[in-house]
Amino acid sequence: MNGNSLIGGPGKVALAAAPPARPTPAATIRLTVNGVVRTVQAPPDTPLLYVLRDDLQLQGPRFGCGLGQCGACTVLLGDKTVRSCIIPVAAAAGQTVTTLEGLGSPDRPHPVQQAFIEEQAMQCGYCINGWIMTAAAFLAKTPNPSDGEIRTALSGLICRCGAHMRILRAVGRAAAYRG
Numbered sequence: 001m002n003g004n005s006l007i008g009g010p011g012k013v014a015l016a017a018a019p020p021a022r023p024t025p026a027a028t029i030r031l032t033v034n035g036v037v038r039t040v041q042a043p044p045d046t047p048l049l050y051v052l053r054d055d056l057q058l059q060g061p062r063f064g065c066g067l068g069q070c071g072a073c074t075v076l077l078g079d080k081t082v083r084s085c086i087i088p089v090a091a092a093a094g095q096t097v098t099t100l101e102g103l104g105s106p107d108r109p110h111p112v113q114q115a116f117i118e119e120q121a122m123q124c125g126y127c128i129n130g131w132i133m134t135a136a137a138f139l140a141k142t143p144n145p146s147d148g149e150i151r152t153a154l155s156g157l158i159c160r161c162g163a164h165m166r167i168l169r170a171v172g173r174a175a176a177y178r179g
Contacts, residue, residue, distance in 0.1 A: 029093045067086065071083065072127045
């Protein structure tokens with residue numbers, strides 16, 4: 001019965017909710033975020049995304065689906081892309097986290113960021129964090145990709161605005177900068 005039980009006497013049936021789960025106590029967790037060592041107080045099972053946005057006030061990674069499927073929350077953990085909505089902050093302890101804010105700056109954008117600007121590869125911009133972070137990690141490992149390799153690398157991301165063709169052109173342009 002999903003943790004619920006029926007209670008009540010004859011003629012009276014009510015659904016009683018299961019007792020709430022006991023909250024996990026907060027812990028001190030050290031992370032290196034965008035090159036800066038940060039210490040946060042959070043339950044270890046808190047999604048990394050919540051710590052990045054709520055505690056560290058970073059706006060690059062976004063909450064999209066909350067299931068690790070859309071990619072809007074993508075960050076780099078070391079040199080690998082991860083979906084920060086499903087990674088507990090404790091799993092990032094002692095590691096390097098790079099968000100969109102740490103990839104480049106307004107004065108010196110990362111080549112992928114610059115290419116996205118030049119190709120106008122965003123419409124609403126909500127999902128763009130995931131596309132840029134995934135493209136940057138992909139191009140770091142595959143500096144001269146084919147169009148097919150680019151499509152495959154980005155296949156797990158969702159853009160509801162339909163800017164896919166501009167996004168693919170932008171990643172190709174960024175690869176040309178690096179190649």
